[in-house]
Amino acid sequence: RMLFGQLGLDVSRISFESEARHTGESSVLSYNLIKPKPKEKWVLIGSAYRMPRAFGAFKKAGWNIIPYPVDFRTTGQLEFDSDFISFSEIDRVSMVVREWLGLVAYRLTGHTETLFPGAVGGD
Numbered sequence: 001r002m003l004f005g006q007l008g009l010d011v012s013r014i015s016f017e018s019e020a021r022h023t024g025e026s027s028v029l030s031y032n033l034i035k036p037k038p039k040e041k042w043v044l045i046g047s048a049y050r051m052p053r054a055f056g057a058f059k060k061a062g063w064n065i066i067p068y069p070v071d072f073r074t075t076g077q078l079e080f081d082s083d084f085i086s087f088s089e090i091d092r093v094s095m096v097v098r099e100w101l102g103l104v105a106y107r108l109t110g111h112t113e114t115l116f117p118g119a120v121g122g123d
Contacts, residue, residue: 023054024111027061040064047071049095053102056112 001011017033020026036042041064046054048069055067106112 023050024057024106024109027054027057027063027111031058031061031063036063038064041066043068045070049099050102052117053099053106053112056103056106056114056117059117060110060112 001014001016004014005011015033017026017030020029044051044054044058044063044065045068048071051067051069055065058065103112103115107115
């Protein structure tokens with residue numbers, strides 16, 4: 001709220017969902033707060049590495065969304081030095097493992113309908 005206010009936006013015109021503990025809950029609580037119409041399309045903006053899980057959760061909650069991933073954490077180049085493993089490489093691997101586990105957990109707990117949600121076609 002503070003950021004939007006500092007940007008000069010009228011925060012009284014913005015709906016904030018603040019009860020969710022994770023993206024799966026946020027997708028449902030936000031849906032109930034906004035109550036989007038069936039023909040409306042919404043843009044889901046989020047970190048690229050988390051977008052598959054977020055997209056799946058929001059789709060399962062009933063949102064008609066267009067994913068807009070940001071904050072890409074890759075240069076497009078495969079960088080691997082077998083002589084030395086840096087903390088940043090360990091951090092990247094850890095982040096990937098957490099997201100893969102998150103995808104599996106969301107599928108097992110019913111927060112998403114498929115393991116790898118897709119924006120086009122039938123997943």
